[in-house]
Amino acid sequence: MTKPELLAPAGNLEKLKFAITYGADAVYLGGPQWGLRAYAGNFTMDDIAAGVAFAHARGARVYVTVNIIPHNEDLVGLNDYLADLADLGVDAFIISDPGVLLAAKAVAPQVERHLSTQANVVNYASAQFWADLGVTRIILARELSLGEIAEIKRRVDVELEAFVHGAMCISYSGRCLLSNYLTGRDANRGACAQPCRYKYHLVEEKRPGQYFPIFEDERGSYIMNSKDLCMIEHLPQLLTVGLSSLKIEGRMKSVHYVATVTKVYREALDAYFVDPANYRSQPHWLEELKKASNRGFTTGFYFGHPGPEDHVYKGELYQRQYDFVGVVESYDPDKQLLWVEQRNHFQVGDTLEVLAPQGEGGQMAVVALQTETGEAVDAARHAQMRVALPCQKPIAPMSLLRRPLS
Template sequence: MAVPELLAPAGDLEKLQAAVIYGADAVYLGGKQFGLRERAGNFTLEEMAVGVEFAHARGVKVYVTVNIFAHNRDLDDLPAYLRQLEEIGVDAVIVSDPGVLALVREITPELPVHLSTQASTTNWMAARFWQEQGVSRIVLARELTLEEIREIRRQVQVPLEVFVHGAMCISYSGRCLLSNYMTGRDANRGDCAQACRWRYALVEEKRPGEYFPVEEGSRGTYILSSRDLCLLEYIPQLVEAGVDSLKIEGRVKSVHYVATVVSVYRQALDDCRADPARFQVQERWLEELGKVSHREYTTGFFTGKPAKAAQGAVDSIYRRPYTFVGVVREYDPARGLALVEQRNRFARGEELEVLLPGGQTFSFVLTGLYDEEVSPIDAAPHPRQRVFLSLPRPVQPWSLLRRREEYNN
C-alpha cells in the first residue's frame, strides 16, 4: 500500500545527511535568511547545493523554508534568493505569507510551493482557497483532530502534510508574540526566545521582588510549556485519512535526535505498508523515542481537545536519559576498529550503546580506545576529537554512540 512521505528536519548539513541515511524520504531546511529557525545552524547557498546533491543522489527531496511573515524590507533581496534556490535544484519552498507566495509565482513560477503551518490552515474552505492560489501542498495547522483532517482531505485535492512528532508551540500554529514582547526577539521572523518554556512565579504589584511560587511540580512551574507531540501509534489512521506527508519537528535538535526519531518512524511506516491491518507499535520503538532529549509526550489535538495535563510539563521540562557521545565515520574490518568523531566526553570502561542505520542497536563495554596514531588513551574529552575504538561487531559509517545516564524523573 502507499504510505505517506517521511519528512525530516535538517538544521545543518550533517543533520541532513543523518536524516537521509536513517530513512527520510524528504528533508526540510532553512537558509541564512527568510526562515523561522534563526538559531538552527542553517545553510549557506554553497552548503545547500551540497545537501541537495547528497539527497537527490539517494532519491530524497529537499524543501527550503521561506516562511517568515515578511516586512517591506524583506522583499528587496527575496527575488534573487528565490532564483538561487531554483538554480540549486530544491524541490519546493515553504511559505506562509501571501505576498511571498505571489512573489514566488512571479519570479520562479515552476518552483513548487508548500504552504507553511504558520498560515494556520484549520478548515477545508481555507485549504480550498490555497489550492486555488496554486500551492502544491498544505502543511496543516497542528490544532486539528483526525476527523477534521479527514474532512479537509475529502474537500480538496492538494496534498496534505501533518506534523507527527516534536516540540509543540503553546500559540496558535506558532503565531506567537510573547517572545517579541518580552525580549525583542520575533518568533515570526525566526528568532523565538521560547519564553513559553521559562519558569514563572507570581508577583503582587505592591510587593515587587517578592516571588510566590505557582507550584506544578517539585522542579518548578512551566505553565505555558506544551509537552512534545508523538503520533506514532496513529500512523494507520493518518494513512487511511489520506495524509501525504508526515513531518518531524526538530531543526535545532541534535544529530542523535534526528537519526533516532527518523529511524523509528521509518520502521513504523514500513511495517504499516507491509501489513496495515496488523500494524502495532513495537515496544522497542517507544524505548528508542524515550532515549532522545524530549519533554513528556502528548497526542496534542489529534484525538480531541487536549486535557490540561497534556499541555503542561508536570515535573521536569526535559528528559535526557542518554548522552550522545560520538558518530562513526569509518570502520576498518581488518582491525575491528571504528573511527569515531566525539560529541561528548566518554572513556574506557563505560558501557555504550550503538544505533545503526536501519534501527538496530547493541551495547558493549568500551575496552579499547586509541588516538589517531592508534596509541592507547583513557578518554576522549575534546569536542570533535577523532579516536579509534574497538567494537565487538562491524558497524556502518553514521552509526551513533550514546551512553545511558543515571536519570531521575
C-alpha cells in the same frame, strides 16, 4: 492507500545527511534568510547545493523554508534568492505569506509551493483558497483533529502535510508575540526566544518582591509548557485521513534526535505497509523515542482538545536518558578497530549503545582507546577528536554511539 512521505528536519548539512541516511524521504531546511529558525545553524547556498546533490542521489527531496512574516525591508532581494534556490534544484518552497507566494510563482514556477503551518489553515474553505492561488501542498495547523483533517482532504484536491512528532507551540500554529514583548526577538521573523518554556512565579501587585509558586515546585511553574507531540502509537489512524506527508519537528535538535526519531517512524511506516491488516505498534518504538531528549509525550489535538495531562507543570524541562557520545566513521577489519568521532566525553570502562541506520545496533564495551597517532588514552575528552575502539565486528558508518545516564 498511498504511502505518505516521511519528512525530517535538517538544521544543517550534517543533520540533512543523517536524516536521509536514517530513512527520511524528504528534508526541510532553512537558508541564509527568510526562514523561521535564525538560531538553527542553517545552510549557506553552497550547503544547500551540496544537500540537494546528496538528497537527489538517494532519491530524497529538499524543501526550503521561506516562511517568515515579512516586513517591507524583508522583501529586498527575495526574488533573486528564490531564483537562486530554483537553480540549485530545490524541490519546494515552504511559504506563509501571500506576497512571497506570488514572488515564487513569478520567478520559479517549476518549484512546488508548500503552505507553511504559520498560515493557520484549519478549514476546507481556507485550504481551497490557497490551492486556487497555486499552493501544491498545505502544512496543516497543529490545532486540527483527525476528523477535521479528513474533511479537508475530502473537500479539497490538494496534498496535506501534518506534524507527527516534536515540540508543540503554545500559540496558534506559531503566531506568537510573547518573544517580541519580553525579549524584543520577533518569533515571526525567525528569532523566537521560547518564553513559553520559561519558569514563572506569580506576583501580587501590592506585594512586590514576594513570589508565589503557582504549583508547589522549587523550580517555578511552567504555565505554558506543552509536552511534545508523539503519534507513533497511532499511525493507522493518521494514515486513514489522506495525508501525503508526515512531518517531524526539530531543526534546532541534535543529530542524535534526528536520527533516532526518523529511524523509528521509518520502521513503523514500512511495517504498516507490509501488512496493514496485522500491523501493531511495537513497544520498543516508543521506548526508542524516549531515548531522544523530550518533554514527555502527548497526541496534541488529533483526538480532541488537550487536557491538563498534556502539559508539563513541574520538574526539569527536558527528559534525557542518554548522552550522545560519538559518530562511527569507519571500521578497520585487519586491526578490528572502530574509528569514531567524539561528540561527548566517554572513557574506557563505559558500555555504549549503538544506533545503526539499518537493523539492530546492540551494545559494545569500551575496553581501550587510542588516538590517530596510536597513543593509548583512557578517555575521549576533546571535542570531535578521532579515536579508535577495539571491535570484533563491523559497525556501519554514520552509526551513533550513546551512553545511558546513570
